[in-house]
Amino acid sequence: MSFKSDIEIAQSTEMLPIEKIAEKIGIEKKNLELYGNYKAKVNYNLLQDFKEKKDGRLILVTAITPTPAGEGKTTTTIGLGDALNKLGNKVMIALREPSLGPVFGIKGGAAGGGYAQVVPMEDINLHFTGDFHAIGAANNLLAAMIDNHIFQGNALGIDPRRITWKRCVDMNDRQLRFIVDGLNGKANGMPREDGYDITVASEIMAILCLSRNIDDLKQKLGSVIVGYTRDNQPVTARQLNAQGAMAALLKDALKPNLVQTLEHTPAFVHGGPFANIAHGCNSIMATTMALKLADYVVTEAGFGADLGAEKFLDIKCRLAGLRPSAVVVVATVRALKMHGGVPKTELGHENLAALEKGLPNLLKHIENITVKFGLPAVVAINRFPTDTEAELSLIEQKCREYGANVALSEVWGKGGEGGIALAKEVIRLSESAENNFRYIYDTELPIKEKIEKIVCEIYGGDGVDYASAAQKEIDQLQELGFGNLPICMAKTQYSFSDDAKKLGRPEGFRVTVKNVKVSAGAGFIVALTGDIMTMPGLPKVPAAEKIDVDSSGKISGLF
Numbered sequence: 001m002s003f004k005s006d007i008e009i010a011q012s013t014e015m016l017p018i019e020k021i022a023e024k025i026g027i028e029k030k031n032l033e034l035y036g037n038y039k040a041k042v043n044y045n046l047l048q049d050f051k052e053k054k055d056g057r058l059i060l061v062t063a064i065t066p067t068p069a070g071e072g073k074t075t076t077t078i079g080l081g082d083a084l085n086k087l088g089n090k091v092m093i094a095l096r097e098p099s100l101g102p103v104f105g106i107k108g109g110a111a112g113g114g115y116a117q118v119v120p121m122e123d124i125n126l127h128f129t130g131d132f133h134a135i136g137a138a139n140n141l142l143a144a145m146i147d148n149h150i151f152q153g154n155a156l157g158i159d160p161r162r163i164t165w166k167r168c169v170d171m172n173d174r175q176l177r178f179i180v181d182g183l184n185g186k187a188n189g190m191p192r193e194d195g196y197d198i199t200v201a202s203e204i205m206a207i208l209c210l211s212r213n214i215d216d217l218k219q220k221l222g223s224v225i226v227g228y229t230r231d232n233q234p235v236t237a238r239q240l241n242a243q244g245a246m247a248a249l250l251k252d253a254l255k256p257n258l259v260q261t262l263e264h265t266p267a268f269v270h271g272g273p274f275a276n277i278a279h280g281c282n283s284i285m286a287t288t289m290a291l292k293l294a295d296y297v298v299t300e301a302g303f304g305a306d307l308g309a310e311k312f313l314d315i316k317c318r319l320a321g322l323r324p325s326a327v328v329v330v331a332t333v334r335a336l337k338m339h340g341g342v343p344k345t346e347l348g349h350e351n352l353a354a355l356e357k358g359l360p361n362l363l364k365h366i367e368n369i370t371v372k373f374g375l376p377a378v379v380a381i382n383r384f385p386t387d388t389e390a391e392l393s394l395i396e397q398k399c400r401e402y403g404a405n406v407a408l409s410e411v412w413g414k415g416g417e418g419g420i421a422l423a424k425e426v427i428r429l430s431e432s433a434e435n436n437f438r439y440i441y442d443t444e445l446p447i448k449e450k451i452e453k454i455v456c457e458i459y460g461g462d463g464v465d466y467a468s469a470a471q472k473e474i475d476q477l478q479e480l481g482f483g484n485l486p487i488c489m490a491k492t493q494y495s496f497s498d499d500a501k502k503l504g505r506p507e508g509f510r511v512t513v514k515n516v517k518v519s520a521g522a523g524f525i526v527a528l529t530g531d532i533m534t535m536p537g538l539p540k541v542p543a544a545e546k547i548d549v550d551s552s553g554k555i556s557g558l559f
Contacts, residue, residue, distance in 0.1 A: 006113045006559040010121040013262045021260045025092060025293040033255065035129050038120050041255040042268075044213060044285055050292035056090075057325040057430045058291060061300040061380075062309035062369070064362050065503070066493050068344055069334040072113065072382040072412060073300055076330045076419075079116035079411020080380075080426065081298040082263040083419030087427070092294035093118070093267040096282045096302070097132065097257070098125050099200045099274070101172040101536055104544035109558040111269075114412035116419075118259050118267050122555045131208075132170045132199050132272065134253040138221075138246040139204045143167045145242050146226050147182070151189050158235050160192045163227035164517060166534075170199035174537030201277045201534040204246070206522035208253060209271035209283040210319055217254060218247045224521035234480060236520070256286035263416050266294075275302025276493040277534050279311040279524070284320045296430075303493040305329060305365040306458050313373055314439050314454075315486045315524055323437050325430035327369045327377040328422070330409070331362050333387040333395065339504045348386040355391055359398050360505035364496065366404045368458050374436030376429040380409040380422050405429075443484050447474050447516070450487045451527050455511045459496045465512045470527075473516040477525065480518075488524040490532045498530030 004012070018040045019029055031043040061077040074095065081093040095118065098110035103125050111121040118124060127133070143165055150158055169176065176196035182189035199205060203224055211217040222238035229235060237243050256270040268286035273279055280302035281287075290297040301308030309327070316322065333355065334347040340358030342351055362379065369377040379399050381392060396406040407425045410418030441453040448464070455461040466474070477483060494500040497509045515528045538544075547557035 006109060006117060007121060007556060009115060010111075010117050010119050010262070011554070013119060015119055015260060016264050018258060018260070021264060021266050022258060025090065025266050027258070027293070032258070033252075038259065039123060039129065040258045041129060041252060042258050042289065044255050044289070047289055047292065053292050055291040056295045056297055058287070058322060059296060059298045059326050059328065059426055059430065060309065060312060060324045061298060061328045061330060062305040062365070063303070063330040064335060064365055065304040065306065065339065065495060067335040067338040067503075069332060069338045069347055071330050071332055071335055073330045074110060075113045075116045075412050076328065076380050076382055076409050077298055077300040078112040078118060078261050078267070079409060079416060079419040080328065080422055081265050081267070082116065082261055082416025083411070083423035084296050084298065084426070085263065085265045086416045086420065087423055090295040091265055092290040092297050093261065093265060094282050094287050094290045094297055094299040095267060095269045096300075097128055097269050097272040099132065099198065099272055100126070100170045101198050101200070103558070104547070105172045105536065105538050105542055113559065115262060115415035116411040117262050118269060119262060120259070122558060124259065124269055125558050126555070128269070129257050131253040131257070131270070134249050135202060135204045135208060136168050136170055136199045138249040139168045139199070139202045141246060141249065142224070142226065142237055142240070142242050145240050147189050149240055156235055156239055157229045158227050159230045160190055163192070165224075165226040166195045166197045168197045168199045168202045172198065172536040172538045174535065177533065177535045195535070197534040198274075198536060200272050200274045203519045203522050204250075205271065205273045206278055206519060206524075208250060209273055209279070209281065210316070210522055211254065212284060212288075212320075214247065214251060214254060217250060218243050220521040220523070221246045222521075225518060232476065234520075254285060256283065256289055275308035275311060277490045277532060279315050279488050280308040281312045281316045284316065287322065288320060305368055306496055307489070307491065307493055309369065310440070310454065310458050311488060314441070315488060318439060318443070318486060319523060323435075324375055325435065326426050326433065327375050328380050328426065329362070329365050329369060329377055329404075330380045330382055331395070332382045332384060333391045334384055336362060336395070341503075350388045350391060352390060352394055355394055358504055359395065361503070362395070363398065363402050364460060364505045366399065366402055370403065372440060372457055374438050376433035376435060377404055378422065378425045378429060379404050379406045381406060382409050382412070441487075443486055447478060447483055447487070447525060451489070451513060454487060454489055459511065460505065460507065461497065461509050461511050463510050465510055467512065467514045470513045470516045477516065477518050482518045482520065482525065485518070486524045488519070488526045490526055490528045490534075492530055492532060
């Protein structure tokens with residue numbers, strides 16, 4: 001039996017013209033801006049035409065703590081959307097855009113897999129409609145205006161040692177984490193320490209994803225804090241008169257991107273903040289528009305439920321007034337065995353003891369969704385050929401003991417047909433299950449109490465330790481009036497703790513917050529823990545080494 005790669009499957013599938021996909025959900029051609037035949041931006045003013053229409057049901061897909069064995073969250077999200085569509089529902093999928101950093105670094109593509117993909121996958125993975133470039137340009141325009149302001153006399157009294165705004169590039173480039181610029185004489189600016197973040201970690205990315213319209217976007221951009229004066233007063237982008245030009249660069253990027261799945265289910269792919277260093281969800285604009293256009297909207301939040309889902313629920317839902325109808329927690333036998341101590345090379349062999357040892361990771365995520373957040377949940381086991389019946393039965397038994405139903409997902413190999421059982425359970429939960437959605441913390445609590453609630457209730461930790469720099473910043477933010485903002489934890493994705501090596505469900509640990517910063521424009525406070533970095537590096541063998549294009553323009557190597 002021949003095996004087709006993801007890109008071969010995607011390239012062998014006949015797509016429908018994007019106007020046909022738009023027709024399915026009631027979007028007229030006048031509201032589309034075409035980017036070729038198979039992708040388009042949708043006019044955000046369309047929301048005004050649907051403001052009286054009742055929202056559809058929102059389904060959140062999250063996962064267990066990630067491992068190198070893979071979980072298949074995006075694949076499950078797409079396959080579930082296709083399955084709901086097969087059952088006769090009006091469906092939309094809402095995903096994030098892939099960052100070039102992971103595409104060329106470790107992942108090699110992020111548009112689903114097998115027969116559950118969004119297409120055109122090459123375009124989506126490589127530049128797409130240029131949103132990330134617009135975000136990078138807006139970010140770097142602000143950086144240029146800061147340094148130009150200082151060069152031209154520094155009327156605002158910005159302390160060059162306390163500039164917090166970094167430049168960005170959408171690439172994994174560790175060499176740019178810490179730099180010195182403005183060298184070689186007075187004409188070239190003031191020498192100072194500087195650095196780069198990856199574009200998906202830029203506050204501009206978060207702002208784009210959390211803005212409701214162009215006016216809201218400008219307001220948020222103007223509130224960005226770029227640094228402090230010598231007497232510790234914050235300096236904003238509005239004081240530099242930068243928000244108008246930045247919004248002009250972002251006006252088209254704010255429009256959701258419409259594409260399709262292999263089975264022609266409509267999908268918005270828009271925005272792309274990482275969930276380990278940002279809030280990890282697609283845009284409010286895309287999600288709210290999809291809810292007006294469909295009966296079911298299937299969306300995902302990045303990495304495990306302790307990161308993406310927590311931020312989706314505590315930040316995005318709070319800001320946008322969203323309420324999920326049901327949550328899907330994706331798991332694999334392979335990943336759970338890895339949490340139980342099995343090396344990646346031995347995951348293909350049945351090992352019930354290791355599986356049972358790794359299951360507490362899944363059970364903690366279920367507890368967080370159902371008990372802590374009060375939402376109905378189903379576990380989707382993303383089935384691999386090496387999974388045995390005994391292993392699958394053990395997961396089902398343990399989950400049922402914990403009050404969560406289980407559905408096998410075979411969407412990678414069968415597309416929507418392989419997600420029918422999961423889709424039926426999602427429909428049942430969203431229509432009839434008890435839904436007592438609540439947040440983990442009240443934003444009026446002091447900053448440290450909010451951080452400690454996340455660590456103790458969601459991660460299962462014993463408490464939080466604060467580095468002196470973090471404590472000093474927290475005190476200053478409280479004094480400046482930012483204490484009532486939600487918290488965005490920046491933490492390793494590989495563990496409930498801040499130590500990537502602590503797999504499964506660790507106990508007896510404390511989390512160290514090494515620094516804290518305010519994203520005043522986005523509207524949250526970032527708490528940086530452990531060794532988390534806002535500019536990743538490339539692995540020893542980057543995925544870029546396998547990506548190529550032939551003389552006809554056909555791309556290969558994107559999985």
